[in-house]
Amino acid sequence: MGDFVGVDPDNLKELTKRLEQLHELLARHSPLIQQKMQKWGSEVAVTSLPGLIAAALDDVRDMDARTARAYELAREQGWSALSSAPGVLGPALTRPPGVRLDWEATGQSGNQGKRDAETLAAALAAKDPEDARIALWELPESLRRHLADKDYQAAFWAGAGPLALRAARALYERTGSALFSAESVSVLRALGASLAAASQMRVGTGEDRRPLLPAAIRAGLTGNSDPWSVGMLVKYGPEGRSWDSRLLADLTRAMLDARAAGKTIWPPARGKLETDVDASRHQRLMAEYDAVGAVLQRAAENGMAARHVLGDPATGLKYARMLVNDDWHTPGYDPGPFLSSYVHPGGALPLTGQVDLSAPTAAFLKAAVSAERGTSTDAKESAWSVVHIVQATAEFSKLHSGTLLPEKIRGSLMHVAGRHLPDFAQSVNHNFASGALQQGNKSSNPWVAINKVDELEGLFTQALQKPSEFGAFKGLMASRVSVAVAATIQDPSDRNYLREMGGLFGLIQRVENSHHFEGQLHADEEAAKNQMLLATASGGFGALSFSNPFGPGTMAQIFTALGTPALNETFDTGHALKALKTNLDASRQQVFQVEVPVVQGLVDAGAVHPPSNASWVRAGRVIPNAALVDWISLHADTRYAGRTLTDWITDAQTAMRMQQ
Amino acid sequence: MKAKKLVALTMCLPLLLAGCTEERRLPSTDDEVTKRDAALVAVVQCLVDHGEVPSAHLEHQPWLRDKKVQPGAELVTWRSDHEETVYAGKTLQVWEDEATAGWPGWRCPL
Secondary structure (H helix, E strand, O other): OOOEEEEOHHHHHHHHHHHHHHHHHHHHHHHHHHHHHHHOOOOOOOOOHHHHHHHHHHHHHHHHHHHHHHHHHHHHOOOOOEEOOOOOOOOEEOOOOOEEEEHHHHOOHHHHHHHHHHHHHHHHHOOOHHHHHHHOOOHHHHHHHOOOOHHHHHHHHHHHHHHHHHHHHHHOOOOOOOOOOHHHHHHHHHHHHHHHHHHOOEEOOHHHOEEOOOHHHHHHHHOOOOHHHHHHHHHHOOOHHHOOHHHHHHHHHHHHHHHHOOOOOOOOOOOOOOOHHHHHHHHHHHHHOOHHHHHHHHHHHHOHHHHHHHOOOOOHHHHHHHHOOOOOEOOOEOOHHHOOOOOOOOOOOOOEOOOEOHHHHHHHHHHHOOOOOOOOHHHHHHHHHHHHHHHHHHHHHHHOOOOOOOHHHHHHHHHHHHHOHHHHHHHOOOOOOOEEEEHHHOOOOOEEEEOOHHHHHHHHHHHOOOHHHHHHHHHHHHHOHHHHHHHHHHOOOOOOHHHHHHHHHHHHHHHHHOOOOOHHHHHHHHHHHHHHHHHOOOOOHHHOOOOOOOOHHHHHHHHHHHOOHHHHHHHHOOOHHHHHOOOHHHHHHHHHHHHHHHHHHHHHOOOOOOOOOOOOEEOOEEOOOHHHHHHHHHOOOOEEOOEEHHHHHHHHHHHOOOOO | OHHHHHHHHHHOHHHHHHHHHOOOOOOOHHHHHHHHHHHHHHHHHHHHHOOOOOHHHHOOOOOEEOOEEOOOHHHHHHHHHOOOOEEOOEEHHHHHHHHHHHOOOOOOOO
16 A cells, blocks of 8 residues: 556556566466476476466456546546547547556455446446446456456455346437447446356355355345346346355246245236237336346256255245246236227227246246255255145146146146156055155265155146157157166165156056046057157167167168057067967057066166177167067076066066056 | 065066956046045055064155154055065065055055
8 A cells, every 4th residue: 555656557568568468468478388398398387377377367467456546536637538638629539648656456356346347336326228338348348357256256246236237227228129239238247247257156164154245235136125126137147157056056046036025026018009010019128138037047957956945945935836837928918908999899808919927937846956966955945845835736726627728838847747757656556645755864965855745647638748758758768678677676675667657657547547538549658659659768768879870770670669560470479478468569569568568677687698690789778679589588587686577578568557 | 685576577467457347437546546545555554563564664764653654645655666576575566556446445464
């Protein structure tokens, strides 16, 4: 402090620029320099190079801060860049006078942050987007340069205050087709990036360790005074993983609460909507600048943020109820006022022009259940999210019987179910209570979701509607037969996955029966089931090691498996299980659906060791061909892991309710 | 353990088949589940009361408080891990199925 020196602002600016170029050059070439030095066996220590480059960037920031201060001092002395010089017509560029500044104090980037915050505050307070834009044109670059600079970030967000969170409202265009100009977008992007970076920073040590973002900012973010503006910072800010997951979770809760409380979450209306075209355009504008959707999208990208929200045992269900809903669209408008009085004499008409907004909601629901399975806290939150989503869906089904959730949300529910088959399968026969816990109540086991069977029924009633959806889901379950066989053998507990899957299959069938589908629809279901069997990547047929996924070999295998008429003989010859069936078509269907996955499971579990020259197995994956049928026929009574092959296959058929 | 499990798996097979071959349209699923819930609690209580469940299987099990079986999600996941475990000559699954079939008249036979 107090180290005053005289400087020429223009010269200082030039010096800063050259320092910055030097830093850039070094940063760009440093990998090559290190590589060459090592190659030449240089004894110069290059390991400190990255550190030196980082220090050079700090120097650039310091000099930049001093330069900004020098110009500021010059302006305080009455200098203006554009002024009328004597004898010259019109404005001309003038050099600033020399000034004296405190070299040490102004060299700290915290000062720059403080000044940028002041600039921002003044510009936003002006309430004129044009003025604000001019005042802010240098801000994005400064914010970007200091993204990783804690001193700057702390000073900027402390100085900018909650006003910065309302930048979107100050900057939006009052007319025209776009809501934000390119310059405004640049400011919002930079502010969003800065906020995201700051959200991940911590200050202090030990017990004093706390978020760098000041309490006022954090309160402003979640205080809902202007949720739409906050949402725009998130929309234009970086991808979800660049944010602190806790902050995104808090933001999500705040947004959902604001939405539920009927607060203004939409972009500001601009002028009166004169025509039907205006009204429908405004609906599209609402969809494009949807603040809640923006936050949900970022939280979904982050993953953990979504799990913090729905995985909280105390509040997760409340938010799951808001998300699992059919109201994810823009409000729509009353077309009445735009119709001639002849057509429409008066009174309110049903709202029209709603734009679907369920995509971010659906993505959020998926992310909430997609933690890696295991014993981690993240896996725990994921399991609780499953419990809550199932409960919320069941409640929706009950309260709005006959109402369908949006397609995308139903897709997420199927994702939840597909990812948690073993959880649902162990839950399916009981109706005690729901909750997340560790399998068998052992702390070394993964977290699982247990739901009451009533709730599971409610979930499937919503998730599965069309015959093709039932077919696809059954196909998915059938494709897991091999995994279930292997898991039953390998799991150290006395659990029978195959049997539990059978129970779940029964529930799906009950739900399907309640639909009373007709004959042709059943054919659709069958087609979808077979398609899913072929497409599923885990276990079963999806795991076939096709070397060329779409080549002629693939189709040959599929046709062989499907038992096209030309290949009927191949399938029927010597098939020992044929005697069990009266209907040959049904038999082929079962060869396709159960035997291959069963053999696959036995191979996976190490119970079957295929001969080295077997053509029905390649790289550990079982291939449905004629040789496999022969092998199965010859080994029908051979015992594997204590039971005959026929026993295994029959049990799998039973579990999957495949008897004709 | 493995062999025992597989034997048990085979043992329960006829029962499974019997339950599955008929196209079941239960008059009320709720009734079935309510019976099954009550039967499971009674069966486990019966086996615990008569010392048929080894103490290692009951360590740190939150559903057992003061030797009383508490219904809940914790019991469901424990049951799953032991469905093929043989207690007093039968797997837990068979115990549960038999008690459900006889409910509400089922009494602990031990």
